[in-house]
Amino acid sequence: MRDVAPQERGDAAGPASGSAIHFDGVSKSFVLSGGEHVHAIDNVHLRVPANQFVAIVGPSGCGKSTLLRLADGLVAPDAGRVSIAGSAPKPGPGIGMMFQNFRLIPWRNVAGNVGFALESSGLRRAAIDEYVQKQLQQVGLARWSNHYPAQLSGGMKQRVALARALVGGPQIVLMDEPFASLDAQTRELMQDDLLALWDRQRPTIVFVTHSVDEALMLADRVLVMGGGRVLDDIMVGLPRPRIPTDAEQAGPYGQLRRHIWHRIRDLVMADPNSAFFGRTGSAPESGIR
Numbered sequence: 103m104r105d106v107a108p109q110e111r112g113d114a115a116g117p118a119s120g121s122a123i124h125f126d127g128v129s130k131s132f133v134l135s136g137g138e139h140v141h142a143i144d145n146v147h148l149r150v151p152a153n154q155f156v157a158i159v160g161p162s163g164c165g166k167s168t169l170l171r172l173a174d175g176l177v178a179p180d181a182g183r184v185s186i187a188g189s190a191p192k193p194g195p196g197i198g199m200m201f202q203n204f205r206l207i208p209w210r211n212v213a214g215n216v217g218f219a220l221e222s223s224g225l226r227r228a229a230i231d232e233y234v235q236k237q238l239q240q241v242g243l244a245r246w247s248n249h250y251p252a253q254l255s256g257g258m259k260q261r262v263a264l265a266r267a268l269v270g271g272p273q274i275v276l277m278d279e280p281f282a283s284l285d286a287q288t289r290e291l292m293q294d295d296l297l298a299l300w301d302r303q304r305p306t307i308v309f310v311t312h313s314v315d316e317a318l319m320l321a322d323r324v325l326v327m328g329g330g331r332v333l334d335d336i337m338v339g340l341p342r343p344r345i346p347t348d349a350e351q352a353g354p355y356g357q358l359r360r361h362i363w364h365r366i367r368d369l370v371m372a373d374p375n376s377a378f379f380g381r382t383g384s385a386p387e388s389g390i391r
């Protein structure tokens with residue numbers, strides 16, 4: 103048992119703790135029950151530097167979730183290599199995960215859910231409790247620590263999931279459409295909180311979203327995926343905080359937004375499985391916000 107955080111998890115209150123993520127020629131296929139192969143990830147080369155906030159957008163089924171699962175080590179590539187800080191990814195407390203559905207453990211209270219990932223790390227109970235309380239304070243949930251998931255609103259459950267992803271200062275945080283089920287107002291507040299926590303803890307974040315606006319509000323860099331590949335790699339470079347007012351829609355924010363949106367629209371219209379396949383006009387832009 104150790105009193106301090108394990109090596110693979112930095113100090114949440116300490117300095118920058120992110121790690122670089124590398125994909126070198128990574129491919130991953132799945133075999134469907136009919137014997138058909140789906141190339142979910144197709145020869146991806148990607149370098150995410152330490153502490154970067156990367157957003158991934160792209161049509162449904164283009165491989166976004168599979169890319170995250172390769173990065174957390176839960177799925178092994180068929181070809182190529184995935185590495186985190188130079189080593190193969192290892193599922194565990196060094197990698198924080200967050201999903202659209204909260205995936206909280208119903209019989210554990212808020213503190214028990216947030217501390218769960220640290221329990222396999224070899225930390226002492228007192229150290230885990232300290233990390234958990236610190237993280238709950240940072241997401242404004244300290245006074246709810248003894249409540250159970252069934253007693254919480256959707257927004258609060260997702261806040262617990264955020265605390266769980268960030269507790270103990272992981273090097274990497276992988277987020278799969280984490281705010282997609284929230285109402286617009288809660289979502290904006292969560293985005294603000296996430297940026298504040300990222301600024302304080304500085305993990306490397308890979309954030310999958312359906313929303314071009316969410317990607318542009320949050321990320322340093324936006325990757326557009328299609329057919330298992332990274333088709334576009336865009337540095338955002340806009341100052342924060344980013345507020346997409348009408349005036350800015352005409353400026354660099356709007357230009358980036360239109361560029362990414364058109365890229366996705368073209369991918370959706372070229373996909374024979376899409377309801378928009380073959381359309382030549384403008385697909386409803388609000389559908390991929």
Ligand code: ADP
Pocket residue numbers: 132133134140141142160161162163164165166167168169
């Ligand atoms: P996205 O997250 O972009 O919607 P996914 O990464 O979930 O896409 O899926 C990419 C492709 O791989 C899809 O065609 C999907 O059906 C397929 N796929 C993903 N996971 C599995 C699996 N476990 N078994 C079979 N096919 C899968």
Ligand code: MG
Pocket residue numbers: 166167168278
């Ligand atoms: Mg997905």
